[in-house]
Structure formats: C-alpha cells, structure tokens
Amino acid sequence: MTDILGWRRKFGVLGPSTNTVVQPDFEMMRPPGVTNHYSRIYTPNAKAVSNETFMAGMLRIGDNTLDAVHSVMTCEPHYLVMGMSAVTFYGGAAGADAFRQKVEAAAGVGISIGSHACTAALRAYGGVRRIAFLSPYFPACNDEVRRYFTESGFEVARDLCLQCPSWIAIAEVPPDLLREKLIELNGAGDVDAIVQVGTNLSMVRLAAAAEMWLGKPVIAINTATYWHALRANGIEDKVQGIGRLLEEF
Template structure:
C-alpha cells in the first residue's frame, strides 16, 4: 500500500472551531516525525458568551457544524481524527460523549479521539487518581456538564473554576499569570490532580511546569487529546516538555 510521503506513520485530521487559535500550534508542537496534522475548521461565529445561556447556545452551534468539517477533512483521507474542541464532548455525561464519538465516526468511517474520553484515559494512565479539580474558560452551566462527566467516569470533582470568558476568541487571550494563579487556587491536599478543559486555552507548557511545582498531575486537554490519538495508533514516541503524560506513558 502506498504511503503519504510526510505522513508515513499517520495522517491525522484535526477538527476545531474556526475561532480557535491554540489547538493547531499545540498539536504541531507535539507531532512526531512521520505524523502529519491536517486542520479542518468548524464554522464558529465569535459568540459573545455573556451568560450561561449564551455560552451553551454558542457551543451547540459548534456541535451542529461539526459534520460539515468532518466531510471536508475526509477528502484528504486521514487515518484518524482528533477533536480539537472539548465542551460538547462532555455534554450529557458518558453516554453523551459516546454518542458524539459514534456520530463523528459513523460519518467519517475512521476513529476519533475526543477531549472528554482522552482526559479520563490520561487520569487512569497516571494511576491512583480519584479526586480532581477542574479549570475551564467556560461558564458555570458548562462546568456542570464537565463535573457530571467526570463523576460518571468515577472521579470526584472536589472544586472547579469557570473563568467565564466573554467570547470564543477571548479564551486564547487569558494570560499565563491568570492561569497560574487559578491553578494555585484549585490545588490542595484534597486534590490528586488538576484537569484543564477548553482547547483554546494555552496550557500545554504551563501544565507541564505546574506538575513540577505542585508535585501532582496537571493535565492540559490538548496534551491529553493528542497523546490519546498517538497511543490509539500505536505511536509510542515519548517527548519532554509537555508533562509526564507524553514523557512517561
């Protein structure tokens, strides 16, 4: 069988909101030799998420436009899909996540890694984690969906922070200082690990650093999702700079 000249190990089709500016460079930074990422943007107006209701409605628009992006990316015949958005993959708990995966895979004819299941798999990979804290750019109504999902997956959410970003683009504008301070607020002896959700937050490098000064797993969703996609394709390359998940597991 003929192989792609650059993607001779795997061609990944990456799907993310058109407003997202973080996923693409994050995934490129974690890409091993012989793997290529091919980005398909899910049409997403830069919704002004000024309330729980507006935030949820904006997220539903992204979900509704997903399959158009799937059909577009499949024209380059990727081996696997990587979902570069997270909120809708947590909706309606574990069954909702499974339903979303089936919808995408039925349309694409290939498998997909999604943020919710990837984060749960990452927590299991570390081992011994049951109590977690959660950081998101969302509003409380969406955080409730994230808490529900992790609860159904067997984890206790001790506390969470919703940064209540006012638009999709504003998520990428959250500063390292704000994120660092929020991690410190979330940490405590009652927490085994911290999970960051929201693919347009720039957290992959900060999470890796935070693992060292907090002394516990800090999982950035973009790291977890790309790690999950690599391992699902038997690509076991380990790399430094992105935390223990990619370095050790």
C-alpha cells in the same frame, strides 16, 4: 503508496474556526511521520455573556462538526482528533459516547475526543480519584464537565470557570491568571490531579511546569487529546518537555 510526510499516520484535526491554540499545540507534539490536517468548524465569534449564550454557541459548534468532518475526509486521514472540548462533555458519559459514535459513523475512521482522553490520561497516571478542573466556560458548561467526570468514576472536589466573554477571548487569558487559578484549585493539596479543559486556553507548557511545583498530575486537554490519538494508533514516541503524560506514558 504511502504519503511521503504522513507515512505513519495522517490525522484530521477538527477545531472551531475561532480557535488559535489547538493547531500550534498539536504541531508542537507531532512526531516524525505523523501529519496534522486542520479542518475548521465554522464558528462566529459569538459574545458569551450568560450561561444561555455560551451553551447555545457550544451546541452550534457541535451541529457544524460534521461539515468539517466531510471536508477533512477528502485528504483520507487515518484518524481524527477533536480540537474542541465542551461538546465532548455534554450529556455526561453517555453524551460523550454518542458524540464519538456520531462522528465515527460519518467519517468511517476513529476519533479521539477531549472527554475520553482526559479520563484515559487520569487512569494512565494511576491512583487518581479526587480531582479539580479549570475551564474558560460558564457555570452551566462546568456542570456538564463535572457530570462527565463523576459518571466516569472520579470525585470532583472543586472547579473554576473563567467565563470568557467570547470564543477568541479564551486564547487571550494570560499565564499569570492561570497560575493563580491552578494554585486555588489545588487548595490544601487535597486533590490527586488537576485537569484543564477548553482547547483554546493555552495551557500545555504551564501545565507541564505546574506538575513540578504542585507535585501531582496537571493535565492540559490538548496534551491529553493528542497523546490519546498517538497511543490509539500504536505510536509510542515519547515527547519531552510538555509534561509527564507524553514523556512517560
């Protein structure tokens, strides 16, 4: 028997309980026959006022992930999609691999995570070597993101972190500020691509627009992660209006 609505794939989506952006973003990209089943990782809305408090909160989310995995697996999804990004960059390339392996061992199915999805997206565009990235994080977490991309073969020319004061505040960052940060990251046009990390930062549509006026790949992590999950499951549908990644690759 086949699920009536998820006849192609049922995706279990893992995201922090404070996150209000991933769920609607993934629904916007969902093709017919694919269903998303959100499992919230318990996350107090901690105030992040320093490198130490941000990193402690991020690691707590990582520690609570497997509870959300066990919960969502009761609906027997075919595949998992990680809707939280910071923990997937922690520990560089080896840390990302270890995180993926831990979740897959617990779930018995595959998972797409933000770090791996972003590097796959950069390679899909082709010709990308030098990048810049934007996050809602604190500097210590940006260091982990930089380490991951560097170990994955990319040169990080510059990065910016918004230092959002709480998990919920990430979803409150206005587009005007994000547009300014993208322009700043582009600098003199000396980067091949710009990446946005932090899944509660609403950037899917802005990144798609920025690709047109910057003339280069601008990758929102939610777009990259869902694209990666679709393609990993043999679903090649092209989704229009949310950037070149889903339209072309």
